[in-house]
């Protein structure tokens with residue numbers, strides 16, 4: 001296959017991004033426009049008959065606090081719902097027509113904003129949720145927005161992500177089309193040159209700030225700092241990726257470099273922020289840092305580091321505060337006045353004009369403050385999406401770091417890439433890639449068949465070595481593409497894991513990590529009876545238990561509800577085996593919070609939850625995909641598939657299996673039919689053989 005020209009490569013990424021946007025919008029419009037609001041409410045995607053109160057907060061945004069008034073609800077507590085901080089919600093009068101899948105105000109055309117008015121709706125970010133309150137933050141309410149008396153909120157799709165990705169990819173494309181000389185970083189990313197490393201002199205070894213780093217972490221750090229354009233840090237489960245990145249960031253700051261730290265989602269960014277904001281004894285001066293992003297999306301203990309919080313404590317912020325108060329007072333009078341107190345006619349018009357002017361002034365002055373704060377920061381932290389926001393518009397960085405890069409789509413990575421001279425990616429391409437709607441991953445996540453093969457080579461080397469080739473889909477992440485393009489010399493692997501027992505380690509290490517992943521001494525002998533209150537017991541102290549249901553006629557069932565997810569599978573007998581074993585564990589004083597149950601199939605997750613949660617609500621039960629990055633002392637995996645044909649569907653996906661078997665710290669329990677599962681792939685066959693040999697095998 002001939003190498004693709006870089007222009008074609010970027011155009012392909014733009015095309016794939018647009019296809020993903022279309023797929024997401026289609027899915028959400030199918031769900032929202034066709035579904036009556038009552039169904040959305042039952043599904044937790046809408047909440048109705050709410051009353052609201054407004055105030056100003058969060059950098060001048062309008063906050064709307066929603067509650068359930070006694071006139072319409074018997075309890076002030078919300079029923080179970082799907083609104084989480086950071087989600088986008090459409091707020092509208094109760095009973096307004098039109099589906100919820102309409103676009104967000106931001107990033108949409110003027111025409112669309114106009115339409116939004118006709119619909120009497122307003123898009124807002126969920127800021128905080130409690131049992132009986134939901135607070136929404138509205139960026140730019142229209143001037144004459146009046147809070148309806150009875151309110152309904154509906155979850156909506158957010159197109160801004162894709163609009164921003166295309167914007168930055170187009171920016172890179174324009175550089176190429178204008179034949180501008182490419183920076184060394186872009187040349188390397190687009191396959192026009194090989195990456196280079198400035199070797200450190202052996203006489204001047206790196207002076208590590210954190211002395212407890214292990215040898216592979218130190219090598220990775222040294223390599224990342226010496227690489228001139230790009231370096232990959234390969235971090236299998238529990239190998240201290242965050243620890244390693246924090247050292248790299250501190251070293252960069254010590255060398256007076258400015259760093260932009262990103263993650264595909266907020267959590268990895270906040271994990272780094274949490275560690276970085278605590279001074280290290282060997283590097284005690286506080287690092288000037290700022291967290292860019294909607295405060296609603298930042299972990300609550302860290303909001304003081306946000307750009308919003310920092311902007312409101314500068315010298316110039318007092319005046320801005322005064323303007324804010326003035327806006328708040330005027331808006332309150334205009335929005336909340338009713339009956340005789342309602343301001344009308346020309347006076348109302350005049351007051352809104354005043355609010356408009358004040359808002360303009362507020363934005364101008366606040367923009368100045370934001371630039372001042374960002375200029376002072378040595379380290380700026382944001383999601384890949386957040387890095388493309390207005391506040392970072394004119395800033396450049398010496399180093400861009402992207403954590404969990406194997407979970408970020410390549411278009412998302414191009415947003416921060418265009419702001420940096422050098423790129424460090426950290427991740428593990430042998431764990432699950434980003435969740436997508438445009439590829440066959442949706443089918444797979446519902447339990448359908450995957451067209452993908454499941455070999456390690458496939459996950460690691462999805463395209464041709466040495467050549468820039470067009471990505472077949474967005475599952476090919478930048479991390480794995482660069483590995484294929486430039487070869488393993490651009491990566492360093494973290495080899496010591498601090499999570500699980502030696503036995504749990506041995507299969508994934510041997511099969512996926514070339515036997516190089518080893519447990520640290522502090523975890524290699526971990527067992528269940530180390531937990532407080534749990535007595536030593538030969539069976540329970542076995543690190544791996546396998547309930548083999550082969551020959552027991554414990555067959556799977558297709559989900560029967562005919563709804564979304566109908567291709568999913570469940571297995572009632574397996575669920576019973578799991579339930580009984582949970583009881584055994586709890587009877588042995590294993591705290592329910594130390595137990596997690598996972599399954600690749602959503603229908604099985606629901607079944608397990610309905611069976612086990614009434615008795616043990618504290619036990620986490622979830623899909624394998626949603627458990628990536630998580631860990632617990634005991635993890636029970638229900639494999640579900642059991643049929644005469646040896647069909648295993650998307651269970652075959654090697655990266656999903658890897659995530660399944662690397663969550664537990666002390667006790668891995670697998671429930672499955674070895675006969676069916678062995679037929680799925682060579683990897684599954686070997687896993688079943690390994691379990692038969694190495695695990696404590698139990699017949700249910």
Ligand SMILES: Nc1ncnc2c1ncn2[C@@H]1O[C@H](COP(=O)(O)OP(=O)(O)OP(=O)(O)O)[C@@H](O)[C@H]1O
Pocket residue numbers: 212213214217235236237238239240241242243244498629630
């Ligand atoms: N060199 C080290 N010595 C001792 N403990 C370490 C070392 N490096 C990391 N750890 C510990 O290992 C655990 C995992 O580290 P960290 O959170 O940095 O890993 P991670 O790779 O980011 O995790 P994940 O696999 O969840 O992404 C933490 O408890 C951390 O303190």
